[in-house]
Amino acid sequence: MRPLRSLALTLAAGMAAVALAGCSGTSQASTVAKQIPELSPDQQVNITFESYNLAQAGVWTDTVKGLVADFEKAHPNIHVTSQAPQGGGAVGSNTVSSVQTQLLAGHAPDVAQLTFDSLDFAATQLGAQPISDLVGQKAVDDALGGAHPFHPNAKHLTDWNGKTYGIPYVFSTPVLFYNATKLAEAGVTNPDLSTWDKVEAAAKAVSAKTGKPSLDISCTSIGGNWCMQGMFKSNGAQVLSDDRKTIGFGSDAAVDTVTKLAQLTKDGVLRNADSSAQSEGLAKGDTAFILTTSALQGSFMAAATKGGWDLKAAGMPSFGDKPAVPTNSGSALFVLSQDPAKQRAGWELIKFMTSDHAYEQISTKIGYLPLRTSLTAPGGSLHDWAQKNPLLAPNLAQLDRLQPWVSYPGNSYVQIDDILGKAVENVVYYGKDPKTTMADAQKRAQDLIP
Amino acid sequence: MAFITIAPPSQPVTPDTPRAPEPSGVSGQPGLAGPPLRAGMTTADPTNAGRPRTGPAWTLKLRTVPSHVLLIALAVASIFPVYWMFVTAFRPSSGALSVNPLPGPLSLENFQYVLTTIPIAGMLANTFGMSLTLAASQLLVAILASYGFARWDFAGKKALYLLFVGSWLVPFQVTMIPNYLLISQLGLLNTITGVVLPQLCSAFAVMMLRQHLEAFPQDLLDAAQMDGRSSWRSLWEVVVPNLRPALAALGIMLFISAWNEYLWPSLIMQKSDALIQVGIRAFLGAEGNNWGAIMAASSLACLPIFLIYIFLQRYVVDAFIRSGLK
Numbered sequence: 001m002r003p004l005r006s007l008a009l010t011l012a013a014g015m016a017a018v019a020l021a022g023c024s025g026t027s028q029a030s031t032v033a034k035q036i037p038e039l040s041p042d043q044q045v046n047i048t049f050e051s052y053n054l055a056q057a058g059v060w061t062d063t064v065k066g067l068v069a070d071f072e073k074a075h076p077n078i079h080v081t082s083q084a085p086q087g088g089g090a091v092g093s094n095t096v097s098s099v100q101t102q103l104l105a106g107h108a109p110d111v112a113q114l115t116f117d118s119l120d121f122a123a124t125q126l127g128a129q130p131i132s133d134l135v136g137q138k139a140v141d142d143a144l145g146g147a148h149p150f151h152p153n154a155k156h157l158t159d160w161n162g163k164t165y166g167i168p169y170v171f172s173t174p175v176l177f178y179n180a181t182k183l184a185e186a187g188v189t190n191p192d193l194s195t196w197d198k199v200e201a202a203a204k205a206v207s208a209k210t211g212k213p214s215l216d217i218s219c220t221s222i223g224g225n226w227c228m229q230g231m232f233k234s235n236g237a238q239v240l241s242d243d244r245k246t247i248g249f250g251s252d253a254a255v256d257t258v259t260k261l262a263q264l265t266k267d268g269v270l271r272n273a274d275s276s277a278q279s280e281g282l283a284k285g286d287t288a289f290i291l292t293t294s295a296l297q298g299s300f301m302a303a304a305t306k307g308g309w310d311l312k313a314a315g316m317p318s319f320g321d322k323p324a325v326p327t328n329s330g331s332a333l334f335v336l337s338q339d340p341a342k343q344r345a346g347w348e349l350i351k352f353m354t355s356d357h358a359y360e361q362i363s364t365k366i367g368y369l370p371l372r373t374s375l376t377a378p379g380g381s382l383h384d385w386a387q388k389n390p391l392l393a394p395n396l397a398q399l400d401r402l403q404p405w406v407s408y409p410g411n412s413y414v415q416i417d418d419i420l421g422k423a424v425e426n427v428v429y430y431g432k433d434p435k436t437t438m439a440d441a442q443k444r445a446q447d448l449i450p
Numbered sequence: 451m452a453f454i455t456i457a458p459p460s461q462p463v464t465p466d467t468p469r470a471p472e473p474s475g476v477s478g479q480p481g482l483a484g485p486p487l488r489a490g491m492t493t494a495d496p497t498n499a500g501r502p503r504t505g506p507a508w509t510l511k512l513r514t515v516p517s518h519v520l521l522i523a524l525a526v527a528s529i530f531p532v533y534w535m536f537v538t539a540f541r542p543s544s545g546a547l548s549v550n551p552l553p554g555p556l557s558l559e560n561f562q563y564v565l566t567t568i569p570i571a572g573m574l575a576n577t578f579g580m581s582l583t584l585a586a587s588q589l590l591v592a593i594l595a596s597y598g599f600a601r602w603d604f605a606g607k608k609a610l611y612l613l614f615v616g617s618w619l620v621p622f623q624v625t626m627i628p629n630y631l632l633i634s635q636l637g638l639l640n641t642i643t644g645v646v647l648p649q650l651c652s653a654f655a656v657m658m659l660r661q662h663l664e665a666f667p668q669d670l671l672d673a674a675q676m677d678g679r680s681s682w683r684s685l686w687e688v689v690v691p692n693l694r695p696a697l698a699a700l701g702i703m704l705f706i707s708a709w710n711e712y713l714w715p716s717l718i719m720q721k722s723d724a725l726i727q728v729g730i731r732a733f734l735g736a737e738g739n740n741w742g743a744i745m746a747a748s749s750l751a752c753l754p755i756f757l758i759y760i761f762l763q764r765y766v767v768d769a770f771i772r773s774g775l776k
Contacts, residue, residue: 052736055731055732056732056733056734056735056736057567057568057729057732057733057743058567058732058733058740060735061732081721083720083721084720085720086716086717086718086720087713087716087717098720101627101630101717104627104630104631105630105631105634105635105639106634107634276738276739279738280547280738283547283738284547284549293736293737295736295737296737296738298737299737299738302544303547306544367737
């Protein structure tokens with residue numbers, strides 16, 4: 001192993017020297033010099049890959065394990081140990097704490113799937129490596145390009161401080177799913193649900209018929225902050241200023257946003273339920289609308305087939321004339337290893353897991369959005385699948401307006417998110433005064449910004 | 451059924467003392483401190499022969515109605531989640547969200563899915579092995595430690611005992627990360643040994659057993675010593691056989707709590723899906739929970755505990771009563 005590695009390093013040094021000869025600027029030279037060497041074909045490398053999809057049995061585990069097996073076949077010299085995050089908690093909620101614990105013990109996973117809200121923390125505290133430094137910006141751009149490139153708005157979701165720290169892997173956008181059968185029973189056919197006012201009118205009709213609130217919004221309950229950020233942006237508010245220094249929960253636009261949503265509760269159309277009760281509400285027929293992650297599409301489709309009702313989907317509604325700004329949930333793949341050979345092997349794995357082949361598997365088997373969107377265009381390998389899933393259309397269309405899920409700076413990013421979640425719940429569901437509640441949340445969150 | 455004692459049982463009754471009127475429907479031999487008598491048994495008492503008994507007996511029964519209603523409600527509230535788990539597990543997976551309180555339609559679909567999706571037989575066997583090892587080792591340490599505390603007086607005994615009690619009061623979350631690092635340095639990650647090692651001693655078990663040993667007759671120990679038994683032989687030949695019911699009860703409790711462990715095993719056994727509690731979690735997901743599968747896997751995970759309960763019911767009840775109803 002050791003002689004091989006030194007051979008590889010020598011080769012790399014030689015290549016770097018050749019590259020240097022062609023460069024004129026010193027800044028370029030230093031970037032190139034930092035790049036990690038390619039692996040020689042017989043250089044054996046073992047890496048660990050941590051993915052929260054592996055914490056879920058069934059298609060999630062099977063698909064990821066299948067892709068890892070395909071990768072090992074394509075790269076016989078790289079051996080991947082795939083693992084789920086450790087500890088308790090719901091799938092996707094403990095990705096950072098798991099890596100943190102392993103980091104303490106000195107064996108962080110070499111490649112990890114982390115949610116976008118932890119980008120800042122990953123780059124500053126978890127030792128996520130800037131991939132654009134490791135392999136060069138051109139290699140990153142090439143990986144994101146190809147015959148079926150990443151959607152332009154998906155490419156830069158993991159850029160931090162001018163560098164690319166991860167490659168977006170799987171994510172979803174907020175979609176308004178609705179039970180068209182229930183709407184028709186209430187006399188609402190082919191509804192236009194493009195604005196909140198129109199959604200409220202349709203929901204009022206259904207609520208009048210059923211006698212109970214008919215709308216759920218997952219963004220306004222704890223855990224839904226990723227899409228609450230989109231709600232704020234749709235109404236001209238920001239949770240964090242562009243210079244990443246000032247919290248904006250208490251701004252007039254933010255207060256106006258939650259006031260409007262609280263009105264939906266007062267009008268008797270918005271139901272107060274936690275996130276799992278929400279997704280089961282539409283499936284059981286308790287509610288008729290839910291704005292939630294597009295990843296739930298599969299379970300709603302199964303419930304609609306079983307319940308004999310018609311499931312339809314619309315994009316995220318807007319506030320009046322202002323365009324709706326959807327944000328993304330989901331995760332990216334990061335290289336955490338300090339070892340150049342493992343970093344290179346990790347990069348090869350990341351490229352493979354975000355390739356056309358991977359998205360074909362991930363989209364058809366799990367149902368996640370293919371980030372290489374042209375695969376769904378005529379002639380693309382996912383075209384047939386997209387045709388069979390018409391509910392995908394609003395989700396894909398929203399990518400054109402997508403803005404990133406903002407990660408808060410500092411070590412207290414989870415607490416900041418929690419403060420916002422509780423404040424929004426208090427205003428929207430429990431009738432607390434919007435202005436003072438949001439101002440208080442802003443002040444407490446601002447104190448946690450370094 | 452209500453039990454009524456004669457009140458006051460030891461009141462002396464002499465011929466010149468006017469007899470206090472007895473509580474209606476209840477009687478007994480005056481002046482005799484006898485065992486508690488059932489209300490129904492009073493009919494045999496000749497002094498009560500002419501009194502109507504049905505009325506007061508009914509009043510008595512009526513008086514117990516509220517407490518019975520409360521107990522029934524509590525029992526239903528305790529049993530219902532378990533009932534619901536089995537009902538949902540035996541429904542077809544599409545009926546997982548059904549709120550029909552009656553079972554059916556019957557289907558084994560969820561069990562089939564669980565059996566093909568996770569290696570549940572291996573998980574059950576591993577968890578059983580881990581729980582058994584943990585319970586046995588904790589019991590052994592508890593026997594030795596509590597014997598030491600109860601048998602000998604030595605300097606610092608109180609302080610040492612307080613240290614034991616103190617360790618019981620330290621929440622698991624405080625020691626979780628240091629223990630994890632230690633296990634990692636020992637190279638025991640992803641092994642059942644790694645899960646068991648930091649928990650070999652249970653302060654709770656030491657405390658419980660010490661209480662029992664404190665009450666152990668000193669004469670027996672002295673007699674054993676006079677017979678020429680060493681302290682070690684006294685422990686195994688005199689103390690342990692006499693403590694068998696307490697040990698059985700404690701062992702069962704330790705086994706059940708080890709079986710229900712989740713967080714620590716999921717930290718240590720990250721790379722393997724060897725334990726059942728981790729296996730159940732695999733059906734909880736970001737894209738909706740598979741309730742049917744969760745209930746089926748949980749039903750299977752409950753089976754060993756149910757078996758213990760069915761066969762060792764007396765000891766289990768004993769265990770929980772002794773520990774102050776956890």
